[in-house]
Amino acid sequence: MKDTFKHKGLRQKLVAVVKEKGIVDEKVLNAIGTVPRHLFMDSGFLDYAYKDMAFPIAADQTISQPYTVAFQTELLQVKKDDKILEIGTGSGYQTAVLLELGARVYSIERQQELFKKTSMFLPKIGYRAKKLIFGDGYKGLEEEAPFDSIIVTAGAPFVPKALLGQLKIGGRLVIPVGDAVQTMTLITRKGEKEFEQEEFGEFRFVPLLEDRN
Ligand code: SAH
16 A cells, blocks of 8 residues: 555656646646555556556456546536535545545445445545445435536446436536447536536446446
8 A cells, every 4th residue: 555756756747648638627637646546456457557548447347547537527627525426436546536626425336346345445545435335326316415516437328317306506417428439428407407418529438337236
């Protein structure tokens, strides 16, 4: 569980790469420069931790590419104390980036193995989510709604209705929508029944799966 000067140096290089690709929000860049991504990966992949690439974690899932994490986080426009729901906890890397920004984070994971591993790991390195939940992200988290924003970190074949209903008025949902390739989509709740939708190019995620538990 070491975070050395070497790791810190590599992280600053990663920040420069992500900036070069178009991320401008200083707070987001700071968070990428702070979260020790190498600790979120299995030791065999340590050399790759600060490359701007997605990588395998447990249970056939991936830790998202840092640029993608930064891109989605920038779209969320996180303010301190925002109440945020994340769908797809995975390694917890995106969760940690949101916590660095001062958000109150609720995160749902449907793979029990990952849920257990990440629930143990995050507090060990000082990241305390409000709640990590083992469950189906398609349903959102009605008992804690409404949220300032919701982020989906797996490719969704469609926008789950439940998530729209759990946004505050003015709240933002950032979700990659599509099958093989996804379009990064930002949906802003303008009123009780009014939603505005914007699209931000193509990304590739592991699929958001229907609940198997
Ligand atoms: N945010 C993660 C990305 C993990 S990949 C990170 O930074 O590492 C996407 C994750 O979504 C996987 O862990 C996968 O198991 C999870 N997932 C897939 N379908 C889901 C669903 N219906 N509900 C909750 N999580 C889901």
